[in-house]
Amino acid sequence: MRAATGTQIFYSIRPCTFVYLTLVVLSLVTWLTGQLGLSGLSISLIVLGLALIKGLLIGDYYMGLRGLTGVWRWAIIVWLVIPGALITWAFIKVQ
């Protein structure tokens, strides 16, 4: 019996598992940012960007909004963009 190659293993992983692993990695990066004591506008905005990407992945792949047509497709995206923009503006204002 032949052992599965890396490519075979890669293609046997479910898309939702890829999304899960991506969420874990992005959360790890966020946590490490805090552990390393990194701060400032650029770092904050990168961390916020990672959070918005994670939210988008949850909305698209877990909540099943990907592939929808009409206004519901944009529900989570709009929710992420509006507070995201306000938070960005507030952090820029501090500088």
Add this chain to the structure above:
Amino acid sequence: MNLSRPDNERTSKDAQYLQAATHDRIYPPGDLAIWVFILAELLVFAVFFSAYALTRANNAELFNTCQLTLDANAAFINTLALISSSYFVMRAVAAIREAKTQQCIQWLIAALAMGCVFLIIKSGEYVHHYQAGINLRTNLFYMFYLSLTFFHFMHVIMGMVILTAVTIKTRQGHYSAAEHTGVETGASYWHMVDIIWLILFPLVYIMR
């Protein structure tokens, strides 16, 4: 309509079901009423997040100092717990779509277990703050921190009640591959709880 697919397109079962569930559909999975409720909840949290950031803009030093007293490690573990629970719920939905009732129940129980982990860790944080004499009146930062996280905490409890009800109904045979709106509805609410935490975690614990 061209139904041919590229050779490299993934054809795993959950992807097929996801495509079947969403392709050319206008409405999201689950009961539409829960989505109206989800949007209302998200709006409230959006206001909360914006208020936090705007208040911080005028009290940056206070917020940055107090933020250092929070346990970011506990919050990270909680993030992993919620991300994992969302994944388990996603797998539960995929399982019921494939008529694998027993698997669906197992995934839902795993998701509930992760919810319990979140509640235990967060309760530990609250006990720690209480013992340190921190409350809503301590200062603006703790007012926002305690309000925001406790409001979310209550949503986690609500989500766990919904998931428990869905698990019991699945066990009783109320859902099948053809009819599983209840599972999708519970899942949608739980994902909302997760998505809120994914913004709350960096905003309150990390960004400064």
